[in-house]
Amino acid sequence: MDxxxxxxxxGAALLxxxxxxxxxxxxxxRRSDSADxxxxxxKERRSI
Amino acid sequence: xxxxVESQRAGESGSAATAEAPALDRAELPLLxxxxxxxxxxxxxxxxxxxxxxxxxxxxxxxxxxxxxDRSLTNPRSLREAVQEAGYxxxxxxxxxxxxxxxxxxxxxxxxxxxxxxxxxxxxxxLIAAALTLPVAVLAMGAHVIPxxxxxxxxxxxxxxxxxLTTPVLFWAGREFFLGAWSAAKRRAAxxxxxxxxxxxxAYVYSVVVTIAPGLxxxxxxxxxxxxxxxxxxxxxxxxxxxxxxxxILLGRLLEARARAKTSGAIRALIxxxxxTARIERDGVERDLPVxxxxxxxxxxxRPGEKVPVDxxxxxxxxxVDESVLTGEPLPVQKAAxxxxxxxxxxxxxxxxxxxxxxxxxxxxxxxxxxxxxxQGSKAPLQRLADVIxxxxxxxxxxxxxxxxxxxxxxxxxxxxxxxxxxxxxSVLIIACPCALGxxxxxxxxxxxxxxxxxGILIKGGExxxxxxxxxxxxxxxxxxxxxxxxxxxDVLPEGMEADELLRxxxxxxxxxxxxxxxxxxxxxESKGLLLSEPQNFLNRSGRGLEATVEGRRVMIGNAGxxxxxDLHPDEEAAGRLAAEGKTPVFVAVDGRLAGxxxxxxPLKETSQAAIERLHGLGLKVVMLTGDNxxxxxxxxxxxxxxxxxxxVLPEGKSEQIAKLQANGEVVAMxxxxxxxxxxxxxxxxxxxxxxGTDVAxxxxxxxxxxxxxxxxxxxxxxxxxTVRNIQQxxxxxxxxxxxxxxxxxxxxxxxxGWLLSPVIASAAMALSSVSVxxxxxxxxxxxxxxx
Numbered sequence: 001m002d003x004x005x006x007x008x009x010x011g012a013a014l015l016x017x018x019x020x021x022x023x024x025x026x027x028x029x030r031r032s033d034s035a036d037x038x039x040x041x042x043k044e045r046r047s048i
Numbered sequence: 049x050x051x052x053v054e055s056q057r058a059g060e061s062g063s064a065a066t067a068e069a070p071a072l073d074r075a076e077l078p079l080l081x082x083x084x085x086x087x088x089x090x091x092x093x094x095x096x097x098x099x100x101x102x103x104x105x106x107x108x109x110x111x112x113x114x115x116x117x118d119r120s121l122t123n124p125r126s127l128r129e130a131v132q133e134a135g136y137x138x139x140x141x142x143x144x145x146x147x148x149x150x151x152x153x154x155x156x157x158x159x160x161x162x163x164x165x166x167x168x169x170x171x172x173x174x175l176i177a178a179a180l181t182l183p184v185a186v187l188a189m190g191a192h193v194i195p196x197x198x199x200x201x202x203x204x205x206x207x208x209x210x211x212x213l214t215t216p217v218l219f220w221a222g223r224e225f226f227l228g229a230w231s232a233a234k235r236r237a238a239x240x241x242x243x244x245x246x247x248x249x250x251a252y253v254y255s256v257v258v259t260i261a262p263g264l265x266x267x268x269x270x271x272x273x274x275x276x277x278x279x280x281x282x283x284x285x286x287x288x289x290x291x292x293x294x295x296x297i298l299l300g301r302l303l304e305a306r307a308r309a310k311t312s313g314a315i316r317a318l319i320x321x322x323x324x325t326a327r328i329e330r331d332g333v334e335r336d337l338p339v340x341x342x343x344x345x346x347x348x349x350x351r352p353g354e355k356v357p358v359d360x361x362x363x364x365x366x367x368x369v370d371e372s373v374l375t376g377e378p379l380p381v382q383k384a385a386x387x388x389x390x391x392x393x394x395x396x397x398x399x400x401x402x403x404x405x406x407x408x409x410x411x412x413x414x415x416x417x418x419x420x421x422x423x424q425g426s427k428a429p430l431q432r433l434a435d436v437i438x439x440x441x442x443x444x445x446x447x448x449x450x451x452x453x454x455x456x457x458x459x460x461x462x463x464x465x466x467x468x469x470x471x472x473x474x475s476v477l478i479i480a481c482p483c484a485l486g487x488x489x490x491x492x493x494x495x496x497x498x499x500x501x502x503x504g505i506l507i508k509g510g511e512x513x514x515x516x517x518x519x520x521x522x523x524x525x526x527x528x529x530x531x532x533x534x535x536x537x538x539d540v541l542p543e544g545m546e547a548d549e550l551l552r553x554x555x556x557x558x559x560x561x562x563x564x565x566x567x568x569x570x571x572x573x574e575s576k577g578l579l580l581s582e583p584q585n586f587l588n589r590s591g592r593g594l595e596a597t598v599e600g601r602r603v604m605i606g607n608a609g610x611x612x613x614x615d616l617h618p619d620e621e622a623a624g625r626l627a628a629e630g631k632t633p634v635f636v637a638v639d640g641r642l643a644g645x646x647x648x649x650x651p652l653k654e655t656s657q658a659a660i661e662r663l664h665g666l667g668l669k670v671v672m673l674t675g676d677n678x679x680x681x682x683x684x685x686x687x688x689x690x691x692x693x694x695x696x697v698l699p700e701g702k703s704e705q706i707a708k709l710q711a712n713g714e715v716v717a718m719x720x721x722x723x724x725x726x727x728x729x730x731x732x733x734x735x736x737x738x739x740x741g742t743d744v745a746x747x748x749x750x751x752x753x754x755x756x757x758x759x760x761x762x763x764x765x766x767x768x769x770x771t772v773r774n775i776q777q778x779x780x781x782x783x784x785x786x787x788x789x790x791x792x793x794x795x796x797x798x799x800x801x802g803w804l805l806s807p808v809i810a811s812a813a814m815a816l817s818s819v820s821v822x823x824x825x826x827x828x829x830x831x832x833x834x835x836x
Contacts, residue, residue, distance in 0.1 A: 012453060013454075
């Protein structure tokens with residue numbers, strides 16, 4: 001491995017760590033936007 | 049339905065809020081620039097966080113936000129600003145006259161205009177991007193395709209020309225990707241815009257560096273040595289990758305916009321059914337008024353060939369009315385004084401005077417539109433899995449892309465490592481767009497429910513669809529479902545009094561009853577011209593009969609059990625004979641003595657037998673549930689081909705019977721008229737209400753058949769199966785596409801085959817995946833709703 005390769009591998013590892021922290025860390029609890037954050041559907045009934 | 053939600057919410061917040069509830073307004077905002085399902089979530093968050101907003105729902109399928117807000121704290125203009133800050137746009141409901149609220153059709157027209165303008169702008173951006181990209185592609189790839197062109201295309205200024213052409217493609221035509229990605233990043237979120245932006249930007253920045261300062265890249269490629277001086281020329285720049293990706297994705301969105309417009313076609317068609325004006329008689333004067341100004345109680349004149357403007361009751365005239373638009377029933381229905389007519393249906397050759405009973409948002413058409421819109425925006429349980437996965441998806445793809453870059457940088461030959469690492473990095477980002485995943489479910493639900501609505505099948509949403517496709521048993525209520533629900537008294541067997549007197553007393557007592565058998569006896573007596581008395585001391589013995597005082601005589605009507613309770617000995621043999629003919633015998637006792645039997649028969653609906661055969665054809669077990677005695681029930685069951693008859697079931701026992709079937713592992717649909725079957729409809733996995741379309745019962749059921757025809761049950765189950773199959777296909781396609789696409793893009797085949805997925809192909813595949821999911825969903829429009 002030459003210096004550039006070591007730099008890239010270390011950089012990639014740090015970047016992956018950053019990505020995971022950014023999206024899944026304590027502050028990033030939102031994660032990525034899912035399709036729709038509405039609450040799960042429940043079977044609603046109304047007497048007639 | 050909205051009222052229910054509102055009252056529930058009001059109840060929830062009641063304890064926490066101040067005693068004085070704020071005056072809440074509701075706004076419907078058509079949204080623009082929504083591209084992916086993720087946009088819906090983002091807009092919803094932005095709106096919910098706006099001060100004064102109590103509730104915001106964004107429907108991806110209809111591209112509308114429904115917001116409840118406190119007028120003293122915010123207004124629709126601020127809501128629009130919140131949407132704009134999130135990177136989108138919304139239309140404001142603007143009334144034609146100041147002070148009045150905008151009508152749905154005003155908004156609908158404005159929405160259509162805005163969407164057309166949006167589409168036109170999108171197309172213009174795509175065309176300009178394509179015009180700029182074409183020369184970049186020719187300059188960059190022409191020499192590869194036709195080597196003879198190489199000397200012509202290889203000139204020192206080439207990268208600069210490509211830079212000049214690509215820059216507007218990326219930052220003007222493709223600016224929405226960057227704005228979207230930035231807006232997501234500010235919320236620590238990521239979506240397809242993130243992937244596209246990072247992918248194209250990587251290729252672009254690398255190419256710019258190579259163009260402007262090739263030395264910088266040369267230092268990263270130590271062995272490039274002798275070739276380093278040529279870096280500014282041929283191999284180094286990848287402007288075409290960025291330009292083609294943006295152009296192809298814009299093309300994909302353009303096709304997607306067209307396909308999505310088609311998926312909402314059904315609801316648009318329903319809204320379009322609403323007539324715009326009504327001819328009203330007020331103060332003895334006839335005048336044409338906008339339909340929004342008609343109030344309950346107005347007398348509306350419907351001339352031959354006109355549409356009925358609102359729901360109402362015919363007070364004068366007779367005509368045949370074509371209700372097919374709402375019920376799917378092809379034959380016109382004869383209407384005369386006293387009959388109910390539904391707004392948006394087509395009057396035939398007679399003139400009618402109609403008293404308006406339901407107007408505006410309360411009409412059957414508007415209820416159906418709302419129900420379908422809500423259903424279209426609802427989620428299938430399968431979608432939740434897709435949501436969870438896509439929630440983790442984009443960040444993980446980013447990690448995979450970074451890892452791919454590092455692996456290729458280490459493993460590739462030194463003189464190629466930077467370009468190979470870069471290209472695989474870009475390909476992984478581009479191919480992994482989760483768009484197809486987000487579109488898979490909502491589009492199928494939209495098209496499926498829309499197709500149903502066109503045929504008089506109103507499906508409440510994704511959950512109802514998914515349950516309906518797993519059904520194993522269909523339970524049918526007998527009266528009004530299998531039979532016409534309009535029984536008549538066919539046999540009167542008196543004991544110790546005249547037949548007419550028996551019928552008259554029984555009918556008088558039954559006047560207080562709402563039971564179909566009672567109604568049949570009353571109808572028959574009236575048709576014979578018998579003079580009925582008003583019953584007194586009416587006592588309903590639920591499921592068994594009734595008692596009442598008629599002209600001072602105590603009349604008791606009911607089944608054998610009720611008679612035996614009174615120590616009477618009913619002629620069960622005669623009753624058995626009648627029951628074996630499919631008739632329902634009821635015993636009548638007067639002043640504590642048996643007075644005879646009245647048998648009521650409810651003719652079968654013409655379509656019942658064929659419909660039940662069709663249910664068998666779907667592999668379903670068909671059960672009949674009735675309060676009738678066993679022999680009558682068995683006779684009817686045999687006539688129509690029922691698998692299992694549950695007879696003598698009291699109204700309150702119906703849900704218990706459903707529960708028993710469920711305990712045996714059956715997934716049960718209950719089909720009823722929605723009025724006295726409500727508990728059973730609720731207990732069943734899928735409640736199917738057969739209504740007239742004017743019935744609020746459709747709110748209690750999962751599926752409502754506007755037309756009271758049993759064939760609709762098989763059709764709705766068939767449609768549910770087709771829709772769920774379509775969702776599964778879409779999700780499968782979307783998942784497989786990513787599962788296969790990402791490793792290919794990462795270059796796993798390269799060591800074995802030397803084959804590497806070009807970012808250009810990756811972007812084409814990505815655009816194609818969304819379009820193919822949509823195309824698959826649109827196939828549902830061709831679902832054939834079979835009628836007898």
